[in-house]
Amino acid sequence: MLHQVTIKDIAKRLRISVSTVSRALRGSTEINASTRKLVMEVAAEMKYSPNPVALSLKEKKTRVIGVIVQEIANNYCSLTIAGIEDWACKMGYNVLITQSHECFNTEVANMHLLASRRVDGILITISNETKTLDHVREVMDKGIPVVMFDRVSDEINTHKVVVDDYQGAYDATRHLIAQGHKKIAHLTISRHLGITQNRLNGYLDALRTENIRPNKNWILFCDFNEIANGQMIRKLVKDKNRPTAIFCSVERLSMLCLKVLKELNIQIPEEIALAGFSDNPLGKYLNPALTTVNQPTFSIGQKATELLIDLIEDEIQPEAFKIIQLQTTLNIRASSMEVEKASNVEN
Amino acid sequence: MLHQVTIKDIAKRLRISVSTVSRALRGSTEINASTRKLVMEVAAEMKYSPNPVALSLKEKKTRVIGVIVQEIANNYCSLTIAGIEDWACKMGYNVLITQSHECFNTEVANMHLLASRRVDGILITISNETKTLDHVREVMDKGIPVVMFDRVSDEINTHKVVVDDYQGAYDATRHLIAQGHKKIAHLTISRHLGITQNRLNGYLDALRTENIRPNKNWILFCDFNEIANGQMIRKLVKDKNRPTAIFCSVERLSMLCLKVLKELNIQIPEEIALAGFSDNPLGKYLNPALTTVNQPTFSIGQKATELLIDLIEDEIQPEAFKIIQLQTTLNIRASSMEVEKASNVEN
DNA sequence: CTGAAAGCGCTTACAG
DNA sequence: CTGAAAGCGCTTACAG
Secondary structure, X not given: OOXXXXXXXXXXXXXXXXXXXXXXXXXXXXXXXXXXXXXHHHHHHOOOOOOHHHHHHHHXXXXXXXXXXXXXXXXXXXXXXXXXXXXXXXXXXXXXXXXXXXXXXXXXXXXXXXXXXXXXXXXXXXXXXXXXXXXXXXXXXXOOOXXXXXXXXXXXXXOEEEEOHHHHHHHHHHHHHHOOOOOEEEEEOOOOOHHHHHHHHHHHHHHHXXXXXXXXXXXXXXOOOHHHHHHHHHHHHHOOXXXXXXXXXXXXXXXXXXXXXXXXXXXXXXXXXXXXXXXXXXXXXXXXXXXXXXXXXXXXXXXXXXXHHHHHHOOOOOXXXXXXXXXXXXXXXXXXXXXXXXXXXXX | OOOXXXXXXXXXXXXXXXXXXXXXXXXXXXXXXXXXXXXXXXXXXXXXXXXXXXXXXXXXXXXXXXXXXXXXXXXXXXXXXHHHHHHHHHOOOEEEEEEOOOOHHHHHHHHHHHHHOOOOEEEEOOOOOOOOOHHHHHHHHOOOXXXXXXXXXXXXXXXXXXXXXXXXXXXXXXXXXXXXXXXXXXXXXXXXOHHHHHHHHHHHHHHHHOOOOOOHHHEEEOOOOXXXXXXXXXXXXXXXXXXXXXXXXXXXXXXXXXXXXXXXXOOOXXXXXXXXXXXXXXXXXXXXXXXXXXXXXXXXXXXXXXXXXXXXXXXXXXXXXXXXXXXXXXXXXHHHOOHHHHOOOOO
């Protein structure tokens, strides 16, 4: 790299000390106005820009926020990241993104990486595999604030930003019931994740309101083995006593359902209706258009970042941590509508 | 932030000098093996991790790569970013992502931000609005290497990674012709972008092979005003002499076409066939499943990062810069298939 | 109002 | 083999 201009260069040029240059640049009041003007002019002329690395070393602040998500290329994640970037940028912070790829060990390694990079704070949504939270406690003990979003954990005492998973699942299930369904299956992910429990409870409570007894065989906990998942779904829908509707807790499973049902030539929604959590803007163009519970992903990112920067910059720590719960919205589309209604579908 | 342990702490604990600690940690050969062992043990015990900020200041290297994309939440961008992260991570670099939001001024500001953050190199795909490249030249003149990907510019002499836009457009258009179409429209973006020109040329040359005269009214240059774009499309397809197929140069326009055609109750592909560049994994689930030209986005990110790190780390600059051209693949689906064929469609 | 000095955490040429 | 010193770019308490 060629030489970047430093305050030393400005000082030399003006034959004054670096202290004076520094003070002039920072707008210190104890500097002679004319000196200040001179320094500013020369700085502009030489295209001086302060070296943040030097500042970081001095201040022990990097103005960098570390983020751990599952997968950048995942639509949900990238929308959240956009929200994070948005708020961070406004507040003069930069963002360092890492991915766990849903692997616990990678998540732990990322935590250490971010801490060693001396980020000012960390935003995390935990992996599917994560069951212990020592790695999170460890960085918090080092004094690095952490805010959890989306997939959070009760074991960690800090600010959290989630969507109202319970309500979202409840609304979707109530909708399926309103369409006449009583035999509703639920496809979900790791049993031990908070969002799994909350969405499951929303589903169960919705059934309960209509005195529908849940069928254990219709609640499927899936993992990341798409082939095995596909077989579970195939078994579910080929059974004599099969459900007439399926509610999926994540987009990935909705898509897999769509695929399997098409392969088996099962009509949606005539034979089996479909609804699921998803934020993909293409959802409405699917075949059939998919009924989705949408999450305010961009806002989640923004809000989590706002809370984190508060923790970073506030002298006094809050006596109580906040749990922000954002509302989901239900988008009813062809995949779950009674057939006669489906003809005048939204686009 | 609480106190993070430094080499000074280790030195104090062992009553030796920081120089010795530093050398032991770095595995210098001129250190007594037993001293070295001791230092390593204490460092591990105290959970020492070197402060990269101090190193950056000394080495004038941050091991951070800056990236400028249009929009993180855009599927194409996030896939590329995943590839960038992948390679950077392997090489021990971190990535700082910024977004131009397709705005020239923001792109320039991001360029300055990244330079002032002292990134070791920059990866950029230019905005829709970008017509002058002085901001790119400026950072390169400061000694910060730049690699361009996707939307590149002839005016800048550096490594570039692109897909074979010409061939991708050519293949898609040839396919439409093979399906019996002669009246093929082309929807594209800013006229002055390289990718626009290349895709347009691929389209035109494909028509030429069959002696089909291009119709100027069927080549639409769109911008970001979705309403105006929608009206252009509506006008196109409501015309008496309308095309029987539309080839879109970007996903956004394919989706808009889909929307407009559905609104007008025009059957796809029976009345108008559709094909377009897109990498959305949901493409095959669309209604109808969309014929797409797919780009190897992940590889683009990886390759661009590889070339950038070469520029950063190699002592001698290459005498000639490379232009890497990656191949697209055509995925033929229901939106462009002759109806009788469409019945046994892939899923 | 201005300057010399110390210090942030680390490395390394120079002495010994 | 080990240590004291200088330096990366900057800020700021201390003197004057």
